Amino acid sequence: MLRLPPFRYHRPATVAQAIEVMGEHAGDAMFVAGGTDLIPNMKHRLFEPGHLVALKGIEELRGVRIDDGHLRIGAAETISHVASNPEVLNRFPALADAAGHIAGPQLRNSGTIGGNLCLDTRCTYYNQTAFWREALGYCLKKDGDVCHVIRVGKKCVAAHSADTPPVLMTLDAVATLVGPDGQRSVPVRDFFVADGIVNSRRAPDEIVTELRIPLASAERKQAYAKLRVRKSIDFPLLTVAIAADLDGDGTVRSIEGVVTALGSRPHVLTGWGDVAVGRRLDDQVVDELAERAHKQCHPLENMIVDHEWRRAMVPVYVRRALEKLGAA
């Protein structure tokens, strides 16, 4: 078995305590929620913090409730609770669907929605053991100075690989962040940046405390589709989330599509409104939307699965998601 590097484990009872402990060990501490991403990464020696600050025992970070016109999900709520929560299922079926497609049952029982939002980017040259990476000669994201995917330049393009953020984006979800300097709200849409090394605007000492989804978003038709090789366990090779406001007769008032597992952050498909607004989602429109998506998506060789196939699957999965949405 791979060994973990040594660390001290802190179990604060409140967010305030967590921030405090983090401050005491600034630069040498990380938050851990379910640990399903962080622990394997530590075993691979991608992170070797001297201190882990556990979030799952913090009561304020748990629960799913309706309040103030929003569905509020505590960041340390488990993925399986999110997937099976009746409010989520009724109002935001695409989110339940996405959560239910994360990893496998054991990992969903321990992984959290906050951890999913903060998931580290993934790459075939990065998610490997210390020995393997040494044999490789390391890479830009960790310990090295070249990128093996894009061999020129100094940019890491490791793949954003989380299932729920694209759906959260199409539902206008907002993340609440609490740090030593107080609280702020960041729409999930603006949470990510195009840098594979650190792909979010969250500061290392900030906690995501909750995700708020406006109840108004429940009016939207939603769909989610995931490409993977196996029916369980696998990270997405491509994820498509779509939400649309439709008139009674099916005419599109607004539509948004987000794809991920390509580059370092989820990609909002552009030009969709131009195609679809004022029209119904008939075969013609679906084909045009799929074509737009295809033109914009260029999977890279950051995963071991054939990137040309992944690219060819973009219009297929967009079409399938749109069909699901039409049927919803």
Added chain:
Amino acid sequence: MSNNGRKIKSDWNLIGTPMRKVEGLDKSTGRALYTDDLVFPGMLHGKILRSPHPHARIVSIDTSSAEALDGVHGVVTGQDMPTTYGIIPWTPDEYPLCVDRVRYVGDGVAAVAAVDEDTALRALELIEVEYEELPAFFDPFEALEADGSTPYVHEPKKADWNGNVTKKVHLEFGEVDELMDGSDAVVEGEYFFEGSTHTAIEPHCAIGLWQAGGGFQRQDGESSGKLTVWSATQVPHYLHRELARVLEVDQAHVRVLQPLVGGAFGGKSEPFDLEFCVAKLSMITGRPVKILYTREEVFYAHRGRHPFHMKYRTGATAAGKLTSVDAEIVLDGGAYASFGLVTTYYAGQLLCAPYEMPAYRFDSTRVYTNKPACGPKRGHGSVQPRFAFEVQIDKLSERLDLDPIEFRRLNFIGSNTRTINELRVTSNGFMECLESVERESAWKDRFRKLPFGCGLGVAGSTYITGTNYPIYPNDMPQSGVQMQVDRSGRVAVFSGASEIGQGCDSMVAYIAAEELGVPLDYVRVLRGDTDFTPVDLGAYSSRVTFMVGNAAIDAARKLRGMVQEAVAEEWDVKPGEVLLAGGLALWAPDTERQMHVKEAFNLAEAKFGTLGSTGSYNTPKDVHGEYRGATIGASPAYSFTAHVAEVEVDVETGIVDVKKIWVAHDCGRALNPVLVEGQMEGSAYMGFGEALMEEQVFKDAEHGRAGLHDAPSLLDYRIPTSLDTPELQSLIVESIDPEGPYGAKEAGEGPLHPSIPAIANAIYDAVGVRMDRLPFSPPNVWRALEAAREADTLRKPILNPGAGAPTSTPELVPGD
């Protein structure tokens, strides 16, 4: 698992009925002990430093800083064990740790024993190795063309040889070219079988314990000691021999123990570096030393299925009789020989049934490359050619407008016969296998008739039930079993057979209970210890039920004879009239006359003294030809299998959904049908995984670094989850083998073979696209579909039986 359709045998009390596994409860409750569960006072933990280079000369190794680290008790390098070993006595080409050269990323160079794993890992970082990198070989064809201008993977045995060649075999039977030329149809195809690994759930683990002195005084006056090694191995006997030889310890002072093994599938069937390292480190430190591989190390230890590059030409008459088969095979062997010499033969030798071949030629070459060594995996050497050949037959059937099941029937080799390569075939239930899958899959109503995208495919196969000869030449039995009964009625069975999850401990228990008439829970199987069990050669080549089973019957019947004689004397009847069954001794003419089996045993002990017996089995020696290599592939019996697979192909994505596989297998006799079905389902599952997703592949120079394993983890090396697994229906066929124990043959490896070609043939039936390269992963299938779309050939193939024979001029049908 249901009892539906399962025949309950009446000839025996237990044999043929569903029974629990003797260690089943321990395993399902977590009580069972595997090697890593064992902990000893003062035990140290070892780690192995591995090469980051695919091919390099070791210039120097400095272990002084590691040795100086607090908590480190011992460090060894290749220099400490400079003796080569190898499972095949003719190709010893590995050192326990590399001495002067590393040959793949992951090759071991030094090992450390320390108070805990973390200290051992820190010590590895302190070992300084200076390497001089060498050009490496990754492609077998490039390795074949090497001229020695850069170092070969191994030094050639003769100056003008190519050191990259492990073995070349060329065998020819009958008039291959003449019959090929005279064929009405010839199909030519090129196939590629990607390498795959075993993924046993338990990583390799070993513990070494050296007890210096130990009471032994050597002739030369030096005090010796006793070496004990616990290991998750499937070949304790071979390990015993190699440990003694390499470490220069008298074999009599070496003891190998084999705790329960968490799966092996061929991946633990030879000695590995960790076994030598724990032994040597214990000799140095005087303390027990344990090494447990990481999953990554298991991928490097490998010995999995060789990538095979295959070319086949197969001819037939217009009436559908095979005429001639011509094969050319290149095996990508990786860095060491392992079982490769045998694999090179098996690649050709095991193809000659269940169909009659009037002529056959194969040319098989195994090549060294700078990658982890390939070896035996479930269906050793014969799964790859079987894939190619059964697809060839499908193409040929279509070419001749014959139903592929009918084609296979037409060419059935029969029972009690010899193959073209002179292997003796006795029992053969292949026709029943074909009938079962044909009936259960509703083949006649559905083949070529399902809607576009859905398809059925069939394939057949055969496999050995053990190898006729042991790995090192000797005339001693292949298997031995010892039994003793005591005054309580209990039977102790001392079995050297390797329980790797397949159920061989249960099998000997069933036999002891059957023959001695005791309840199953009166049997204790004492196992896995070379100090007190007779030799069995190991759990490989599907030999155990047949060989150990026969040895167990031999031992049990000797005891039974004594008990019968003693009871007969007491009752004043004939010994043959005394039955032992259901915990009783009974008089056959009037079963009211009975006594508890314990009393019967006591009578026997009073008459004969302490009761014990030994039994053994050796193979018949007249079952093969006389040519060089004729013994490789020879087996006392062959199993036969047929599968039908049903698939649905998503033509947009290339995702193949295997809906169901019907698995019919002739296992001779199912001693316990539950275990046979388990083997059949497990085999079909494993073949299905190889067909659809598994690939042991490596990065190239354009992708990071050549020779680096693509994904040495179970997240990225994908094996099917239970959700991916098709419905599997097992159909047991019993041909009752004349020499098998109660007629039993093998069931552990044969049923894997047809999965892969049956799925390939089903994909063709679904969409008219041939998959001649493994795996049929979504991207690969999608590429094939795109090519077919381009060529406008993407459609349901048509069945046109009796449409008339092709013209008599042989026409080549290129294997797309």
